[in-house]
Amino acid sequence: MSLAIETRAIRKAFGDLVAVDGIDLAVPRGSFYGFLGPNGAGKSTTIKCLTGLLRPTSGSYRILDLDPLAQPVEVKRRTGVVPEDLALFDRLTGAETLAFVGQVHGLDVANVRERSAELLTLMDLQRAKDDLVADYSHGMRKKIALAAALLPAPRLLFLDEPFEGIDAVASRQIRDLLAHFVKSGGTVFLTSHILEIVDRLCDHIGIIHQGRLVAQGPIADLRGATGTGKTLEERFFELVGAEHTEAPALDWLSR
Amino acid sequence: MTLARTLRAFVWLRWRMLVNAVRSGERRDVLERVSRTLAAMAPIIAAVLSIGSLIGVSVLGFLGGRAAATGLVQPAAVLFVVRIVLGALLGLVVVMTTLAPMQTMMASYSRLLLLPIPRSTLHLVEVLANLTDPWIAIVLPGLATFALGLAAGGRWNLAAVAAAAGAGMVLVFVSLAALASFMLGWLFRSRQRGELFTLVFVLALSAMSIVPAIMSSKLDQGRHDEPRSMRRHTVSVEEFDATLPRWTRVLPSELYGSAVRIADEDRRVAWASVALLIVEGVFLFVASSAVHARLIGSLENEQARHRRSSGIVNTWTLPLVGPAASAVAVATVRTALRSVRGRLSVLLPGPLVLALSILFHRLSDTPPNLATALAHGDLVFGASALLALNALQSFTMNLFGTDRAGLTLVFLSPVSDLDLVRGKVAGCGVLLAVSLVLCLAASAVASPTGGVMAWVAALFAIWAIYLLLSPFAVWLSAVFPVAADLSKAGTRGNAHPAAVLIGMVIIGAITVLTAAIFLVTEFWLERPLLTPLVMLAWLGAALAVSWPLLGLASRMIAPRRENLALLSR
Numbered sequence: 001m002s003l004a005i006e007t008r009a010i011r012k013a014f015g016d017l018v019a020v021d022g023i024d025l026a027v028p029r030g031s032f033y034g035f036l037g038p039n040g041a042g043k044s045t046t047i048k049c050l051t052g053l054l055r056p057t058s059g060s061y062r063i064l065d066l067d068p069l070a071q072p073v074e075v076k077r078r079t080g081v082v083p084e085d086l087a088l089f090d091r092l093t094g095a096e097t098l099a100f101v102g103q104v105h106g107l108d109v110a111n112v113r114e115r116s117a118e119l120l121t122l123m124d125l126q127r128a129k130d131d132l133v134a135d136y137s138h139g140m141r142k143k144i145a146l147a148a149a150l151l152p153a154p155r156l157l158f159l160d161e162p163f164e165g166i167d168a169v170a171s172r173q174i175r176d177l178l179a180h181f182v183k184s185g186g187t188v189f190l191t192s193h194i195l196e197i198v199d200r201l202c203d204h205i206g207i208i209h210q211g212r213l214v215a216q217g218p219i220a221d222l223r224g225a226t227g228t229g230k231t232l233e234e235r236f237f238e239l240v241g242a243e244h245t246e247a248p249a250l251d252w253l254s255r
Numbered sequence: 256m257t258l259a260r261t262l263r264a265f266v267w268l269r270w271r272m273l274v275n276a277v278r279s280g281e282r283r284d285v286l287e288r289v290s291r292t293l294a295a296m297a298p299i300i301a302a303v304l305s306i307g308s309l310i311g312v313s314v315l316g317f318l319g320g321r322a323a324a325t326g327l328v329q330p331a332a333v334l335f336v337v338r339i340v341l342g343a344l345l346g347l348v349v350v351m352t353t354l355a356p357m358q359t360m361m362a363s364y365s366r367l368l369l370l371p372i373p374r375s376t377l378h379l380v381e382v383l384a385n386l387t388d389p390w391i392a393i394v395l396p397g398l399a400t401f402a403l404g405l406a407a408g409g410r411w412n413l414a415a416v417a418a419a420a421g422a423g424m425v426l427v428f429v430s431l432a433a434l435a436s437f438m439l440g441w442l443f444r445s446r447q448r449g450e451l452f453t454l455v456f457v458l459a460l461s462a463m464s465i466v467p468a469i470m471s472s473k474l475d476q477g478r479h480d481e482p483r484s485m486r487r488h489t490v491s492v493e494e495f496d497a498t499l500p501r502w503t504r505v506l507p508s509e510l511y512g513s514a515v516r517i518a519d520e521d522r523r524v525a526w527a528s529v530a531l532l533i534v535e536g537v538f539l540f541v542a543s544s545a546v547h548a549r550l551i552g553s554l555e556n557e558q559a560r561h562r563r564s565s566g567i568v569n570t571w572t573l574p575l576v577g578p579a580a581s582a583v584a585v586a587t588v589r590t591a592l593r594s595v596r597g598r599l600s601v602l603l604p605g606p607l608v609l610a611l612s613i614l615f616h617r618l619s620d621t622p623p624n625l626a627t628a629l630a631h632g633d634l635v636f637g638a639s640a641l642l643a644l645n646a647l648q649s650f651t652m653n654l655f656g657t658d659r660a661g662l663t664l665v666f667l668s669p670v671s672d673l674d675l676v677r678g679k680v681a682g683c684g685v686l687l688a689v690s691l692v693l694c695l696a697a698s699a700v701a702s703p704t705g706g707v708m709a710w711v712a713a714l715f716a717i718w719a720i721y722l723l724l725s726p727f728a729v730w731l732s733a734v735f736p737v738a739a740d741l742s743k744a745g746t747r748g749n750a751h752p753a754a755v756l757i758g759m760v761i762i763g764a765i766t767v768l769t770a771a772i773f774l775v776t777e778f779w780l781e782r783p784l785l786t787p788l789v790m791l792a793w794l795g796a797a798l799a800v801s802w803p804l805l806g807l808a809s810r811m812i813a814p815r816r817e818n819l820a821l822l823s824r
Contacts, residue, residue, distance in 0.1 A: 051667055053820050076669040089586055089661030091593040091741075096586075097664075099568040103582035104668045109570055116568075132593065135447075148664070 003062075004029045004156050004187040005050060010059035012045050019045040021211035022059065027189055027204065032182045034202035034219070035191045038240055042211040043191045044084045047160050050189070051081050064156055077105065080149030081158045086141050090134040094125050094144045097133060098151055105152035112151070119147040122173060139165045146174065150181075157181070159190045163197055175201060199232045209240045261376050262383070308393055316397035320404020324413065331492045334512050337401065341424060341508035344394055348428055351390050352435040378433075378547045382540065385432040386425075398424060416518040419529045420511045426536030427507040434543040441550045450742055453595045458603075507535055573685075576677045579670045583678025586665075588685045590657060591650055594741030596748035600646045601686050605693025608639035612701030629702055633709035636698035637773075640717040641766060643690040644724075645759065649739065650686060651724070652758045653750035654679040654732035655819050656739045663820055672812040676805055679732075680725045687721055708787045709777060715790035716769045719797040723765045724758070726804035731757055733811040738822045769793065 005027035012020040020042045027033045037043045048054040050063065052072050061068065068075045081087075088097060095116060102112030120126050123143035133141060142165050149157060157178075163171050178188055179201065192198050198205060199219070206216040215222060215235075222235060230238075323333040367377060385391055398421035406414035443449035503509055514528035572581045591597030615629055628634050644651075654676075655662050665675060691714070735751035742748075749755065772793055776786045812819070 052816075053663065053666060054817055073669045073671050076667065081667045083663060083667065085660060085663065087660050087663035087667060089590060089658060089664065091590045092586060092661070093568075095568045096589065099570050100582050100586055101664075101668065103570045103585075104579045104665075104670050106578055106669075112570070113568075 002029045003027060004031070005033075005061070005063055005189060007050075007061035008059055010046070010049060010056045010061055012042075012049055012054060013057045018211055020049065020056075020208075023208065023211075023213040025061075025206060025213065026216065027187060027206075029187055030182060030185050031204045032178070032188045032202045033190065034198035034205040035189060035208065036195070036198060036205060036236060037191075037208035039193075041208045041240075043208055044160055046208065047081075047083070047158050047189070047191065051079070051083070051158055052076070053083070077152075078154055079156045079158065080152065080154035082142070082145045082149050082160060082162050083158075084160045086145040088133045088141060088145060088148075091132055093130050093132055094120065094136070094140075094147075095129040097144055097148055101148045101151050107152065115151050115153075116147075119150060122177065123147050124170060139167060139170075142166055143170060150177075154186070156187045157189065159188060161192055162190065163192065163194065195233050195236060205232075207236060207239050214239045258376050258379060261372050261380055265380055265384070305389055305393065309396055312393055313396040313400045316400035317404040317407070320401040320406075320414075320417070321408045322404075324405045324408020324410040329492075331516065334516055335492045335495075337515075338508050338512035340394070340397075341511055342506060344390065344428070345431065345506070345508060347390050348388075348432045349435045351388070352385075352432045352439070374548065374551065375544070377551075378544050381436070381547065382429050382433040382543060385429040385436070388432060391425075391428050391432065394428070395425060410519075412522065413515060413518045416525050416529060417515050419526075420514045420532055423529060423532035423536050424507060424511055426533065427539060430536055430539035430543050434539055434546060437543055437546040437550050441546060444550075450595045453742070454598060457595075457599055505531070505535075507532055510535070573681050576681050577674060579668075580674040580678035580681060583665060583670060583675055584682035584685060586658070586661060587650070587679060587682025590661065590741070591682075591686050592689075594748075596649055596739070596741040597686070600649055601643075601690045602693065604639060604643040604646050604690055605697040608635065608642060608694060609697035609701050612697075616701075631705045631709070632698055632702040633705035633713045635702045636695060636710060637713040637716065637770075639694035639698050640691055640713065641720075641762070643687060643694050644717065644721060644762060647683060647687055647690065648755050648758055649741075649748055649750055651683050651728045651750075652731055652735075652754040653737055653739055654683070654729060656732070656737045656750070656822050657741060659738060659822060662822055666816065666820055672809040673806055675812065676729050676809040680729070680805065683725075683728075684721065687717075691717065706783050708783050712773060712777070712786040712790040715787060715794045716773055719790070719794040720762065720765045720769055722794070722797040722801040724762060726801055726808045727761050728758065729805065729808035730811055733808075733815045733819070736815075736819055736822055 003026055005025055007023060007025040009022040009024065010020055011018065011022050023042075023046065025046075035043055035046070045054065049056045050061065050068075052068055052075070055069075063075045064078050066075050066078075089100070092100060098116040098119065099112055102109075102115070107115075116129075117126075120129050123146065125140060125143055125147070128136065128140060133144060136144065142162070146159075146162060149159070159178075162174070166174065175197075182188055182203075190198070190202065202219055204217065205219050205222060207214050219232070223230060223232060319328075319333045319336070322328040323330040386395070399418075402414045402417040402421055405417050439452075442452050504513070510528045510532040514525045514532065517528070518525040570582065571585055572578050573584055576584070592601065612629060612635060615625060628638075650657055658665065670678070695710075695714075731754040732750075735754040737749070737751045737754075739749065740747040750758075772789060773786065776782055776789045
């Protein structure tokens with residue numbers, strides 16, 4: 001099986017705090033991979049390591065058969081990223097942001113204009129394309145970040161909570177677009193807190209808890225592992241040890 | 256109780272924010288900690304100096320009050336000084352509150368509004384917080400000890416009036432500062448309105464700063480026109496007061512002065528002045544309350560108007576650098592020219608040089624050396640170009656911190672470290688070029704003298720300085736990155752103080768070397784035609800030196816990448 005992302009014992013520590021503790025990811029090419037975990041589990045740190053924003057403390061990894069530490073520019077030519085904090089120039093317009101991304105990827109002007117127009121229409125940003133990103137709402141910023149990630153037609157997309165703050169109509173269009181992208185051979189590595197979205201979109205999942213990968217594989221296998229036909233949510237709770245957690249009574253709340 | 260509890264909570268909140276700001280660097284590397292510690296030194300030094308100032312002002316206030324009470328010094332003269340200081344402070348309160356609203360909680364207002372704090376309490380706490388503004392805090396002990404000094408001199412009646420009027424002045428100061436701060440907060444609800452205001456405010460302030468000098472030159476001229484026998488005439492306080500327009504009498508500082516001055520003669524009038532001063536303070540307090548209510552009642556985000564679309568976004572590829580570096584350069588230029596800080600840095604030096612040149616031309620007692628320099632247009636241009644280069648330090652010495660989250664986008668894009676560095680240097684070069692065009696025009700208007708060759712040589716010289724500076728700028732920007740807020744004209748838009756300081760030293764050293772080559776060719780060898788050729792050769796040498804050095808400096812980016820990526824937060 002050809003892998004889009006392959007990591008070996010990746011570890012990232014900030015002083016005494018170990019955010020990612022030796023994970024071995026295997027993301028098949030052409031898969032829609034959902035990366036799940038509770039808050040603070042290490043999802044965003046993992047994505048930052050994979051996209052080159054953080055340097056792993058130890059371990060090795062390959063992205064699309066390339067070594068990101070040795071060939072960072074080549075890897076970035078083939079990948080698109082929507083990071084947690086979106087990473088946009090506040091004082092460029094939406095259209096200029098896309099032009100910037102197109103130019104650094106070496107696309108010709110006509111190509112950039114054509115793709116930008118289509119993406120802006122898809123994201124319903126045509127009217128706001130000449131406004132500064134600083135004046136965009138959170139949802140609009142998310143959409144333009146997603147458009148910027150898609151513009152160079154990458155082979156691998158890293159999406160950190162891509163549907164958070166996006167309206168239902170755009171969300172459905174983006175889901176369809178991503179499904180089409182995967183069908184055509186692209187790979188999506190997505191983190192989300194919304195298990196329902198992961199359940200509906202992803203064919204593979206990995207679950208990280210306290211910096212360790214506690215499960216990984218095709219979503220059907222993971223559900224069927226217990227043989228009881230559990231939902232993804234139930235399986236997720238089991239794996240992160242939250243199935244028997246009951247909220248404390250907090251008697252003072254019922255005064 | 257609610258007020259006391261809220262005040263205690265706010266004091267604790269500010270203290271924790273200060274402590275956490277210092278502690279947050281613990282997990283970062285040594286360079287980051289050194290950088291943050293150096294940045295924290297400036298306010299600590301300012302605080303230490305302030306203690307000395309507080310003691311000085313207290314002693315001066317007491318001695319002044321006592322001297323006025325005992326007749327050692329004319330009371331009117333002492334009061335004149337106090338009036339001038341208080342009057343100037345009224346303006347300063349508005350200006351400084353606008354430039355550095357450091358004590359206000361405006362940034363976290365949304366969170367505060369969710370807490371069970373009555374809005375009137377929130378307003379009162381904000382008003383009282385202005386007491387800790389250094390420009391207000393420094394005058395408080397002076398006002399108090401002035402009244403004490405009057406009492407120590409045995410003038411109890413005067414002391415009582417001075418104490419009451421002093422309290423009125425404090426009320427005026429804090430209420431005025433709060434009013435200015437809330438007005439500003441309301442203006443900045445809209446980014447566009449706020450940035451336009453900042454730009455107009457700073458430009459108006461810069462223009463106003465030379466008005467006293469122009470007026471003094473007029474006075475100077477008038478004095479020269481007077482007969483010699485008249486020149487020694489000094490203006491008395493009474494004569495000065497007589498020239499003041501009538502409306503100035505209701506200024507708080509004038510009410511303070513008139514109340515204390517007249518207290519011995521007519522107690523009723525004195526207390527009436529104090530009452531009017533307090534009424535003014537109350538009026539400002541009520542006005543600040545109304546603006547505060549409007550501020551917190553206004554919508555968080557006003558409806559943004561969509562800009563008119565040209566439909567086409569242009570991309571440029573600059574010579575000598577590739578498309579990726581060009582994209583970085585264009586983004587740098589756009590970011591700068593669309594921000595308050597960038598517009599001021601680029602657009603201000605030219606007009607400032609023009610204003611100063613006109614001023615010095617008009618001054619009758621301009622030093623001969625300066626007058627000679629002003630007669631050489633090429634030197635004026637050279638000086639203005641250096642001013643432009645220094646004004647751009649917010650960008651040149653903080654190449655990565657000005658992009659904020661945009662830098663992460665660059666890091667995620669297929670842009671090599673060398674392309675990033677070249678793009679940044681090229682972008683700042685474009686900004687310098689725009690600023691130089693304005694400086695060239697301003698210098699040509701102010702002093703259209705000197706040979707064309709000398710002007711061309713000066714242009715080559717400034718570019719040579721910029722090229723030699725750029726590798727150092729990259730290194731300093733990587734070592735001392737600061738997340739700059741370009742929407743502000745104050746310190747939050749500045750580069751790291753250490754980077755600015757070292758940058759100024761480097762600019763100075765390169766300038767001395769460049770100026771020496773220029774002056775030797777122009778004045779010692781007296782070969783004006785040779786000067787531009789020598790400067791062109793110097794520019795070529797600078798390019799030959801800086802190009803490989805930029806490559807070397809770009810190697811600094813990789814180990815600093817994680818720290819630089821944190822600038823987006």
